[in-house]
Amino acid sequence: MTTAPPTHTTPFDAATASDAYRSALAVIGAVEPRVAAAIGQELTDQRESLKLIASENYASPAVLLTMGNWFSDKYAEGTVGHRFYAGCQNVDTVESLAAEHARELFGAPYAYVQPHSGIDANLVAFWAVLAQRVELPALEKAGAKHVNDLTDADWATLRRALGDQRMLGMSLDAGGHLTHGFRPNISGKMFEQSSYGTDPATELLDYDAVRARAREFKPLIMMAGYSAYPRRVNFATMREIADEVGATFVVDMAHFAGLVAGKVLTGDFDPVPHAHVVTSTSHKSLRGPRGGFVLAQPEFADAVDRGCPMVLGGPLPHVMAAKAVAFAEARQPSFAGYAQAVADNAQSLAEGLSSRGARLVTGGTDNHLVLLDVTAFGLTGRQAESALLDAGIVTNRNAIPSDPNGAWYTSGVRLGTPALTTRGFGAAEFDRTAELIVDVLKGATPTATRDGGVSKAKYVLTDGLADRTRAATAELLAAHPLYPGLDLA
Incomplete structure (x- = not known):
């Protein structure tokens, strides 16, 4: 048996995995060879990319194969x-296992693993809060057991009540997320939204x-959680604030769930003991399949269980099965080492950037991501993202606090360490x-526009x-192969 050399990936038998994928691609290729070719090419491309997108990772072969x-x-x-x-009956088995692993992994009294994505998980949470805080009191007031028992007048009153609620969340330029009540997202059409930001x-x-x-x-609803805030959040303090104003405290931990699972974020910085409801994705730093889940205190369990058919269609049993496998992997002692390495590597990346004159939003990081202000290089975030991609470094542009370039061009680039940590990168590799x-970024120069101005894109x-940079990244990547020993040829 050939076994992958030690990295931060879940160990797998490379020969068995190679046989499995070769067989799968042969079956696919017999029907549509272009799809089989694209699947194979995606592995090649990911192996050759220095992936620093904070929301991406590499799932294990066991997780990936569970979905097919x-x-x-x-x-x-x-x-x-x-x-x-x-x-x-078999779906019941895998959903029960996924929920059990999630409860044990995060120390939560209740878990719901049906959401298809992070936004689905948030929608389930939001409607559960509305049901518990608004609908049930309205039913009791009307003397009804179910919304179908309401009179037309009662139903009209309830609909107005459901549509006249407020949500408070972190602003987008401070690192918040679109699904926390902002108008382009359905959450912004459900709630009147207001934001809190950061100290200027x-x-x-x-x-x-x-x-x-x-x-x-x-x-x-008071929301906490972020997609581009490079610091820890004191969830105990946030819960105190929520309680003071009578708000239900909901935390979206989609980005940092792996740090919670790996016990890097504990005590006041672990959202699970402090929030009424916690939502998350199962990929990103958690390294599972693409999907979502909800953790909740017992008083919200029944309302969350109504996620289907309340806002979800049929659950995806093959993805729930993969969630069960991923949560089981995250319960292994080795995952704590991985999560700590993610945080340590983010520190190394931040220090490497700062020591070379780059400005970091908040001055550093204590989670899995770094937010780099690229204005000192004379660039927009869009230009920086594209220039880095040309050189084989995959990132994404991101707004910074009070961003003068707005949400499209931006002034920042977000960098994350989960994926390359999975490949075995350490402090030296992240410094390089x-x-x-x-x-x-120093070698990128904006071009002039036709009217003599400076382009924000070119x-x-x-x-x-x-x-030269691609050659250097190839050298780094070659020392830490992705899915080592896995061969599709």
Whole structure:
């Protein structure tokens, strides 16, 4: 048996995995060879990319293979033991296992693993809060047991109540997420939304300012969580604020769930003991399949269980099975080492960038991501993202606090360490990565527009810089192969 050399990936038998994928691609290729070719090319491309997107990772072969099976053919609306379709006994098994692993992994009293994505998980949470906080009191007031029992007048009153609620969350330029009540997203059409930001001087959360905003706005739901805030959040303090104004405290931990699972974030910085409801994705730093889940305190369990058919269609049993495998992997002692390495590597990346003159939002990091302000290089985030991609470094542009370039061009680039940590990168590799990033950004120059201005999108790179950087990234990646020993040939 050939076994992958030690990295931060879940160990797997490379020969067995190679046989499995070769066989699968042969079956696919017999029907549509272009799809089989694209699947194979995606592995090649990911192996050759220095991936620093904070929301991406590499799932294990066990997780990936779990998604390609007969569970995909099964409808299973409802909950375990209470389905609207017959023949769901095996779905019940895998959903129960996924929920059990999630509860044990995060120390939560209740877990719901049906959401298809992070936004689905948030929608389930939001409607569960509305059901618990608004709908049930309205039913009791009307003397009804179910919304179908309401009179037309009662139903009209309830609909107005459901549509007249408030949400408070972190602003987008401070690192918040679109699904936390912002207008382009459905959550912004469900709630009247207001935001808390960061201190202009430190770019850190100002809890006194959050408290003042909550007192003034009096939200039904107070959100915490982020997609581009490079610091820890004190969830105990946030819960105190929520309780003070009578808000339900919901935390979206999609980005940092792996740090919670790996016990890097504990005590006041672990959202699970402090939030009424916690939502998350199962990929990103958790390294599972693409999907979502919800953790909740017991008083919200029944309302969350109504996620299907409340806002979800049929659950995806093959993905729930993969979630069960991923949560089981994360319960292994080795995952804690991985999660700590993710945080340590983010520190190394931040230090490497700062020591070479780059400015980091908040001055550093204590989670899995770094937010780099690229204005000192004379670039927009869009230009920086594209220039780095030309050089083989995959990132994504991101707004920074009070961003002068808005949400499209931006002034920042977000960098994350989960994926390359999975490949086995350590402090030395991330310091070298920081050096390559700064070299590329220094070598990128915006081009002039036709009217004599400076372009926010176009740029030129110093001759030969992209090729030299690609060669250097290839050297780093070759020392830490992705899925080592896995061979599709």
